[in-house]
Amino acid sequence: MAVYPLQRLTLDQQQEIVQIATKIGQRVTCVGMMNIQFVVADQVYVIEVNPRASRTVPFMSKVTHRHLAQLATQLILGKTLQDLDLPAGLDVVPDVIAVKAPVFSFAKLPGAPTVLSQR
Structure with a gap:
């Protein structure tokens, strides 16, 4: 799920x-987009880094009113921030709260079991 803007993080956590x-x-010299x-629990942990766009990009583009893929392309082509x-x-911070929730493919299959595993 994605929620924007941040709801429960302190200013210190956001800055971290x-x-x-x-x-x-900077260390991976990523220019453009990085997911x-x-x-955040007792401290801030990174669980995954991907030097690519994610499905969240269109959502965040809509919420922020910025065409993020286009901006990333301009950065890749040599423009600066x-x-x-x-x-x-x-x-x-926008004056609205936006939420993106996943839709699993089994939702498109009426009558199919919705459990991810069986024991």
Whole structure:
């Protein structure tokens, strides 16, 4: 699931996530899009990093009113965040809350069992 804007993270946790994401992007020299999944429990953990776009990109483009794939392409072609008038870090918090939930393929099969495994 994806929820935007962040609902329960402290400002310190948000800043730590930005710092971690920035360091990872710089270390792997990722230009464009990078998908990072975090878990916040007793501290911030990175559970997955993929140097690619994810299914969340269209959702976040709609919520932020920014064509993220197009912006990433401009960065790949040599533009900078400053050239594109993009701030580093987190964007301005919108006045709405948006939620993206997965739809599993078995929802399209009426009558099919919906358990993921059987014991």
